[in-house]
Amino acid sequence: MEVELRHIEKHYGSFQASRDVSFTAERGRLIGLLGPSGSGKTTILRMIAGLETPDRGDIFIGGRRVNDLAPGKRGIGFVFQNYALFRHMTVRENIAFGLKIQEVPQEKRRTRVDELLELIGLTSFGARYPMQLSGGQRQRVAFARALAPEPELLLLDEPFAAIDAKVRKELRSWLRRTIHRLGITSIFVTHDQEEAVEVADDIIITNCGHIEQVGTPVAIYQSPRTPFVADFIGESVHVPDYTIFKGFDGDEGTAEHTGIIRPEFLEIGADADEMRLPLASEDGTVRGVYFRGDSLQVDVEVKGQLLHGRRSLEKRPLREGDAAKVFIHRIYSFADGGTRILENAAKRQDSVVI
Numbered sequence: 001m002e003v004e005l006r007h008i009e010k011h012y013g014s015f016q017a018s019r020d021v022s023f024t025a026e027r028g029r030l031i032g033l034l035g036p037s038g039s040g041k042t043t044i045l046r047m048i049a050g051l052e053t054p055d056r057g058d059i060f061i062g063g064r065r066v067n068d069l070a071p072g073k074r075g076i077g078f079v080f081q082n083y084a085l086f087r088h089m090t091v092r093e094n095i096a097f098g099l100k101i102q103e104v105p106q107e108k109r110r111t112r113v114d115e116l117l118e119l120i121g122l123t124s125f126g127a128r129y130p131m132q133l134s135g136g137q138r139q140r141v142a143f144a145r146a147l148a149p150e151p152e153l154l155l156l157d158e159p160f161a162a163i164d165a166k167v168r169k170e171l172r173s174w175l176r177r178t179i180h181r182l183g184i185t186s187i188f189v190t191h192d193q194e195e196a197v198e199v200a201d202d203i204i205i206t207n208c209g210h211i212e213q214v215g216t217p218v219a220i221y222q223s224p225r226t227p228f229v230a231d232f233i234g235e236s237v238h239v240p241d242y243t244i245f246k247g248f249d250g251d252e253g254t255a256e257h258t259g260i261i262r263p264e265f266l267e268i269g270a271d272a273d274e275m276r277l278p279l280a281s282e283d284g285t286v287r288g289v290y291f292r293g294d295s296l297q298v299d300v301e302v303k304g305q306l307l308h309g310r311r312s313l314e315k316r317p318l319r320e321g322d323a324a325k326v327f328i329h330r331i332y333s334f335a336d337g338g339t340r341i342l343e344n345a346a347k348r349q350d351s352v353v354i
């Protein structure tokens with residue numbers, strides 16, 4: 001493995017910013033540290049970089065324990081949210097900066113900068129100054145500058161945050177492609193779940209200084225280990241007692257019946273004729289309809305519980321106050337300290353009949 005954290009603890013005064021943080025990042029993977037503001041993402045990144053010292057625990061990079069190694073000796077490239085490029089230096093000079101410090105000979109420096117300019121698609125921009133570049137171009141230069149000394153590990157702190165929405169999307173996919181092409185292990189911090197899901201190979205979810213879950217975006221989305229994770233990745237509604245719903249009332253396995261329902265777990269119809277399993281469907285009332293681009297979000301009240309679902313734009317429109325039919329396919333239950341995915345009993349019977 002390339003990076004490993006073992007039982008890291010970190011306090012700032014009496015405030016605990018990291019609680020028993022352990023994870024490994026395999027070589028060549030692109031890892032997203034995702035969590036709400038203040039959950040300790042940047043602290044983790046800074047400890048890996050050597051800019052903060054953990055109170056307890058060990059950090060390994062490429063199998064070597066680096067706790068006592070100075071930041072400059074860890075073989076790390078760093079890209080910040082607002083990487084202030086040197087304003088008085090050209091793009092070429094900015095990229096060459098780390099190489100100059102390493103006393104790389106001039107000819108070699110020139111070749112490396114040419115390579116990097118090509119990599120970031122800015123070959124003809126070498127003589128420009130940072131203020132003559134767009135935000136997205138500047139961030140590419142910051143990326144090239146971090147890569148110039150050929151680090152083993154790249155750390156990126158909210159690298160897209162200061163860039164406008166459209167360019168950010170392009171930059172994300174560019175960064176993902178480029179990092180994979182180079183095969184460099186990379187860890188980036190974000191508080192944007194869409195960004196983490198789109199860019200990362202693996203996501204580490206942080207909450208109040210500890211790690212809630214580690215996994216691929218798909219695994220985390222499909223099997224959130226805690227209600228916090230279910231909320232943070234994707235949309236969800238908490239229901240205090242799922243046994244009130246048809247098809248989930250036979251579950252006697254647990255004492256507590258709190259559940260989480262995602263929009264795609266619902267089928268919302270205008271009437272019984274639209275439903276595949278009308279008898280297993282609930283009666284509901286539409287409480288709100290919102291345009292979501294490719295579909296409509298329909299908020300529907302069922303047995304006093306407000307649920308969020310989706311409905312195709314091609315179907316008969318529903319309006320606030322309309323009666324609706326609702327079939328709940330699936331519910332997540334977190335009762336015993338783990339996730340159980342409960343399927344509607346009617347669906348199971350239906351598939352047996354088929």
Ligand SMILES: Nc1ncnc2c1ncn2[C@@H]1O[C@H](COP(=O)(O)OP(=O)(O)OP(=O)(O)O)[C@@H](O)[C@H]1O
Nearest residue numbers: 012015017035036037038039040041042043044191
């Ligand atoms: N130097 C410091 N001194 C005291 N407290 C700090 C220091 N650095 C961070 N903290 C606190 O530690 C907690 C975690 O901060 P950190 O920057 O790691 O969170 P984060 O998840 O990266 O948040 P954000 O997304 O807002 O950047 C926060 O409550 C923060 O106020």
